[in-house]
Amino acid sequence: MSLINNVTGGKPTPCARCQHFDTVLIVRAEHLCRDCFTKYVGTKVLKRLEANKIRGGFKEAQKTVLLPVSFGASSVTLLHILDQQLQDRAQQGRHCGYNLHVLFIDQSTVLDEVDVRDAMELLSQRYPAHKYTTISLEDCFDYGIEFEGLSNSGEDRLQHIISSMPSATSKVDFIDIARRRLIIAFAKKSGNDSILFGDSTTRIAEKTLSETAKGRGVALPWLTADGFIEGIHCIFPMRDLLRKEITAYASMISPPLTPLISGESPKVSASSKDTTIDGLMSQYFESVEQNYPSIVANVVRTSGRLNPLAMLEGCRSCSICGDGVSTISWGGEQQDSVISSQPANRDGQKPALALCYGCARTALRPQD
Ligand SMILES: [Zn+2]
Structure with missing residues (x-):
C-alpha cells in the first residue's frame, strides 16, 4: 500500500470502487478513496x-x-x-x-x-x-x-x-x-x-x-x-x-x-x-x-x-504456559521425562508435573 502521490506524481485518479472520489491509497493493487478504504x-x-x-x-x-x-x-x-x-x-x-x-x-x-x-x-x-x-x-x-x-x-x-x-x-x-x-x-x-x-x-x-x-x-x-x-x-x-x-x-x-x-x-x-x-x-x-x-x-x-481439535485429545496442560502437552510421542521431546530431568528450582520445591517443549526449551533452559 503506498500513497498515490508516490505512484502517479500527484495526478488524481478515481477510486476503483465508487468511481467518484480521488484515490488516496493503493490497497493490495486496488486504488481506493478515503471512504472506500475505511x-x-x-x-x-x-x-x-x-x-x-x-x-x-x-x-x-x-x-x-x-x-x-x-x-x-x-x-x-x-x-x-x-x-x-x-x-x-x-x-x-x-x-x-x-x-x-x-x-x-x-x-x-x-x-x-x-x-x-x-x-x-x-x-x-x-x-x-x-x-x-x-x-x-x-x-x-x-x-x-x-x-x-x-x-x-x-x-x-x-x-x-x-x-x-x-x-x-x-x-x-x-x-x-x-x-x-x-x-x-x-x-x-x-x-x-x-x-x-x-x-x-x-x-x-x-x-x-x-x-x-x-x-x-x-x-x-x-x-x-x-x-x-x-x-x-x-x-x-x-x-x-x-x-x-x-x-x-x-x-x-x-x-x-x-x-x-x-x-x-x-x-x-x-x-x-x-x-x-x-x-x-x-x-x-x-x-x-x-x-x-x-x-x-x-x-x-x-x-x-x-x-487444534485434533491435538486436544490426550493433552495435558503445561504447568507454565497452560497450553497442551501432547502425550503422543513425536520424538520423545515432549514427554514427562522433560520435567523429571529438570533440577529442583531454587526454592527446593519439587519439579512440576508437565512441561511443554517450548517451556522446557525456553523458560527453564539452564543458563548458558
Ligand atoms: Zn508450556
Missing part, C-alpha cells in the same frame, strides 16, 4: 465477527465481550470499529447483541513501558459507553495462576521469576505467557463470553514464526486461530488486515486515533545480548509487509490450517 477495513473486521457469531440472538441474553488493549494501533482501531458498530445498531433501534469490556494489563513493573494511565482515561472519554478495567501483570497470582516449577514464593514473585530467566527471549516469552493467561483468567472471572484479540495479519505472521522458533509450534492453533480456550471464545477479528493498513486507517479517520496510540513500533535492541526472537521477527515482517504483503498473508493462511 469501509474496506470495517468490513474485514465485521465479517470476522459475524463468522464467529459474537452477537447473541434477539431473544438471547446480552453477551459480554472482553477487548484487551495494548494502545497499539490495532487494538485501538478494533475498539473504534466495535464502538461504531454498537452505536450504529443503537441508532437504528436494533438489538446491540453484546457489551464491551475493555481491559488493559499494566506491565510497567517488568517492561520499559510508557505510563498509559492517561491513555486509558483518553480512551474511556472518547468511547464512554463501555466498561474499562486496568490490572497489573503481577495480579496474575490473585487470579489463581501458578507457574509450577518456577520460583513461586515471596514478594515480587513475578520480578523474581523474570530475573531468573536465562535470556532476553525467555523473559519476553514468559511475560507474553503471563499476560495471555491473565487475560483468559480475567475473562473467566468477569463472566465474559469471548475475548477479541487485536492481532493483525502481520502480528500473527510474526507470532507464527517466533513461536515456532521458540519450540511452541504445537501451540500455534491456540495462539493464532479463532477457537475456544478454557470455555472462552477467543477471536482474532483483525487477522485479515496488515499492520500498515491499520496504521493508515487510524490516521485517516476523523478525528484520527493517533492521539490514543502510544507506540508499539517494533524495535530491535542494539545489543545482540538483548535481541529477542520476537524482536527479530517484528523487524523482519515490518520490512516484508511493505513490498510483499502476500508473503505475510500466506504465513497466516498456512498456520490457519492447523487444527
Whole structure:
C-alpha cells in the first residue's frame, strides 16, 4: 500500500470502487478513496465477527465481550470499529447483541513501558459507553495462576521469576505467557463470553514464526486461530488486515486515533545480548509487509490450517504456559521425562508435573 502521490506524481485518479472520489491509497493493487478504504477495513473486521457469531440472538441474553488493549494501533482501531458498530445498531433501534469490556494489563513493573494511565482515561472519554478495567501483570497470582516449577514464593514473585530467566527471549516469552493467561483468567472471572484479540495479519505472521522458533509450534492453533480456550471464545477479528493498513486507517479517520496510540513500533535492541526472537521477527515482517504483503498473508493462511481439535485429545496442560502437552510421542521431546530431568528450582520445591517443549526449551533452559 503506498500513497498515490508516490505512484502517479500527484495526478488524481478515481477510486476503483465508487468511481467518484480521488484515490488516496493503493490497497493490495486496488486504488481506493478515503471512504472506500475505511469501509474496506470495517468490513474485514465485521465479517470476522459475524463468522464467529459474537452477537447473541434477539431473544438471547446480552453477551459480554472482553477487548484487551495494548494502545497499539490495532487494538485501538478494533475498539473504534466495535464502538461504531454498537452505536450504529443503537441508532437504528436494533438489538446491540453484546457489551464491551475493555481491559488493559499494566506491565510497567517488568517492561520499559510508557505510563498509559492517561491513555486509558483518553480512551474511556472518547468511547464512554463501555466498561474499562486496568490490572497489573503481577495480579496474575490473585487470579489463581501458578507457574509450577518456577520460583513461586515471596514478594515480587513475578520480578523474581523474570530475573531468573536465562535470556532476553525467555523473559519476553514468559511475560507474553503471563499476560495471555491473565487475560483468559480475567475473562473467566468477569463472566465474559469471548475475548477479541487485536492481532493483525502481520502480528500473527510474526507470532507464527517466533513461536515456532521458540519450540511452541504445537501451540500455534491456540495462539493464532479463532477457537475456544478454557470455555472462552477467543477471536482474532483483525487477522485479515496488515499492520500498515491499520496504521493508515487510524490516521485517516476523523478525528484520527493517533492521539490514543502510544507506540508499539517494533524495535530491535542494539545489543545482540538483548535481541529477542520476537524482536527479530517484528523487524523482519515490518520490512516484508511493505513490498510483499502476500508473503505475510500466506504465513497466516498456512498456520490457519492447523487444527487444534485434533491435538486436544490426550493433552495435558503445561504447568507454565497452560497450553497442551501432547502425550503422543513425536520424538520423545515432549514427554514427562522433560520435567523429571529438570533440577529442583531454587526454592527446593519439587519439579512440576508437565512441561511443554517450548517451556522446557525456553523458560527453564539452564543458563548458558
Ligand atoms: Zn508450556
